[in-house]
Structure formats: C-alpha cells, structure tokens
Amino acid sequence: MNFTPKILAYVCTYCTYTAADMAGSARMQYPATVRIIKYLCTGRIDIIHILKGFEAGADAIFVGG
Amino acid sequence: MIIAERKPFAEIKAMLAPYKKILIVGCGTCVAVCLAGGEKEVGLLASQLRLALGLEDKRLEIGEITVERQCDLEFLRPLCDFTADYDAIVSMACGAGVQFLNQLCSLHPVFPAVNTTFIGVNNAVGHYTEACRACHNCYLGITGGICPVTMCPKGLLNGPCGGTVNGHCEVDPEKECAWSRIYHRLELEGRLDNLREILPLHPHNRTTTPGTVIHPAYKRRYGPNE
Structure with a gap:
C-alpha cells in the first residue's frame, strides 16, 4: 500500500508563506496532500492547535516560521 | 491562590x-x-x-x-x-x-x-511557590512577613533549630533558613525586639479538619461558629 501522509503546514504569513509564494513563482511544486494554514506569527501556535490538527486527521504537522 | x-x-x-x-x-x-x-x-x-x-x-x-x-x-x-x-x-x-x-x-x-x-504565589509564568499553610493563626505581623509555619520545614515558632548552617536549611540546603530570613528582615526594619517575645504553642486544636468559618454578620443565620 502506498501511504501518502496528509501534512498540515502551520506557517508564518511573513516569512514561510512568503517563501512558499516565491517558490510557487519559481514553479516549484509541493504535494497536494500538504495543506497550508497561515498564522500571523507562529509564536501564536498553541499545543491545542496541534492536537486539533491531529484530531482533524493530519498525519503530521509542519511548523514554519 | x-x-x-x-x-x-x-x-x-x-x-x-x-x-x-x-x-x-x-x-x-x-x-x-x-x-x-x-x-x-x-x-x-x-x-x-x-x-x-x-x-x-x-x-x-x-x-x-x-x-x-x-x-x-x-x-x-x-x-x-x-x-x-x-x-x-x-x-x-x-x-x-x-x-x-x-x-x-x-x-x-x-x-x-x-x-x-x-x-501559593505566582512568581512568574509557570513558577509557583508555597506561601501559606492556612494554619488558622497568622504570625506574619511578628515575624517580619515571613511565615515560620510554611517556610520552616519544621514549622518552628521561636527561632531556628540547630540544623541551620550559614543561613541555610538542613532539610533542604538549597533553601534559606526561614528563621535566618526572619532575623535579617526584622533587623532591616529595626524590629529585632519582636524576637524577645516567646510565641505560645500553635493552636493545633483549631486546625482539626474539616474547618468551618461563619462570618460574624451571619451568625444569626447559620448559628455560632464554635
């Protein structure tokens, strides 16, 4: 069985999201199973956000900030 | 809290x-x-x-x-x-x-x-220390605002025990001796004479559980406290 993990990406709108935007402009690809959630600042991330992500069915959570 | x-x-x-x-x-x-x-x-x-x-x-x-x-x-x-x-x-x-x-x-x-x-008290986020044993008889006015019942592991009311070493506690050498702290605080406040007063036995009979307190204004409603 080919397992493709569903990954939630919690990203900072100022750095990681902007970088992802630039990567997109450069036609770089990322898997469709990665879903981006923007934070104004990843300092806002709380343990409950991570738990809720897993409860919602994520296999992994990536934090970029 | x-x-x-x-x-x-x-x-x-x-x-x-x-x-x-x-x-x-x-x-x-x-x-x-x-x-x-x-x-x-x-x-x-x-x-x-x-x-x-x-x-x-x-x-x-x-x-x-x-x-x-x-x-x-x-x-x-x-x-x-x-x-x-x-x-x-x-x-x-x-x-x-x-x-x-x-x-x-x-x-x-x-x-x-x-x-x-x-x-206890909230020293900083996530850092709490015990401050009161709810002992029914507050000595803080005499002991320079430092509680001997709580801060001294032995709860001594009249000066330190023989185990105090350079102002530190024999139970936990990391901690300051409560009575050493009380002495220095009273010295600072010019109230060392307080130490001449011998505190009577702690009223442990009042600490029998479960305790009840009825505010004086409500004694008629709930009956006397003791």
Whole structure:
C-alpha cells in the first residue's frame, strides 16, 4: 500500500508563506496532500492547535516560521 | 491562590475507562492561573482523550465546560442542568471544587483531573511557590512577613533549630533558613525586639479538619461558629 501522509503546514504569513509564494513563482511544486494554514506569527501556535490538527486527521504537522 | 498540577494522562484515562459520555468541567480561577485546570486545559484534556481513544478504536463522547469558580454555589448550581446526560464528570478544579461538584451532582461519579498541591504565589509564568499553610493563626505581623509555619520545614515558632548552617536549611540546603530570613528582615526594619517575645504553642486544636468559618454578620443565620 502506498501511504501518502496528509501534512498540515502551520506557517508564518511573513516569512514561510512568503517563501512558499516565491517558490510557487519559481514553479516549484509541493504535494497536494500538504495543506497550508497561515498564522500571523507562529509564536501564536498553541499545543491545542496541534492536537486539533491531529484530531482533524493530519498525519503530521509542519511548523514554519 | 490554590496551586494544582494535572494528573498524569494515563491515570485520568484509566479512571474514565468504563464510561461512554463524560463532561469535563474546568475552573476559571486559581487552577486556570496555574495552567492546570482552566478552559484551555479542559480543551487539551478533551483533545488528548479523543486522540488516545481514537487510536484504540474506542469512542468517548466528551462535553467541555468551564465555570468561573467551582468552589462557589452561585457559579456551580447552573451546571446541574448540563450534567444529567453524562455518565461521569471530570473536574479540573482543586479538591474543594471537586467535592462541591460531587455534592451537587449526586447522581454521577465525579473524578479529579488535577492534584491540588498548596496555597501559593505566582512568581512568574509557570513558577509557583508555597506561601501559606492556612494554619488558622497568622504570625506574619511578628515575624517580619515571613511565615515560620510554611517556610520552616519544621514549622518552628521561636527561632531556628540547630540544623541551620550559614543561613541555610538542613532539610533542604538549597533553601534559606526561614528563621535566618526572619532575623535579617526584622533587623532591616529595626524590629529585632519582636524576637524577645516567646510565641505560645500553635493552636493545633483549631486546625482539626474539616474547618468551618461563619462570618460574624451571619451568625444569626447559620448559628455560632464554635
């Protein structure tokens, strides 16, 4: 069985999201199973956000900030 | 305020094993400040339980609610309307709140989710230290605002024991001797004469549990205190 993990990406709108935007402009690809959630600042991330992500069915959570 | 620590997750999970529908009740006062049982911690515990039981293919229906103070009838009574549908209740309040909730919701088992530790102060975020033993007889006016009952592991009322070494405690050498602190504080305040007063035996008879206090203005309503 080919397992493709569903990954939630919690990203900072100022750095990681902007970088992802630039990567997109450069036609770089990322898997469709990665879903981006923007934070104004990843300092806002709380343990409950991570738990809720897993409860919602994520296999992994990536934090970029 | 009352300081508490959340119980280990495995202990909470084991207590709730026989039940299918539980209500987690948080308390928005002391235990919320010490990050053990407030609204946020209710959400965390509920999420942890859902995830852990989900991994075992078990289903637990969880209700979440937080009241301002579980030790206060005014805030607790309205909760009774919510509890009827649940198999068990988990209280994240201190021991007083758990027992008050248990008294009020007499048809459901009530489980504690925190261990109540002491009456203390909030030094900084996440750092709490014990400050009061609720001993019924406050000496702070005589001892320079430093409590010998709490700060001295032996609760000595008239000066240090023979185990004090360079102002440190023999029970825990990391800690300052309470009586050394009291001496230096009184010296600073020019009140060293206070130490000439011999404090009488501590009235341990008053600390018999459970204690009751009736405010003088309400004596006619509830009867005399003693």
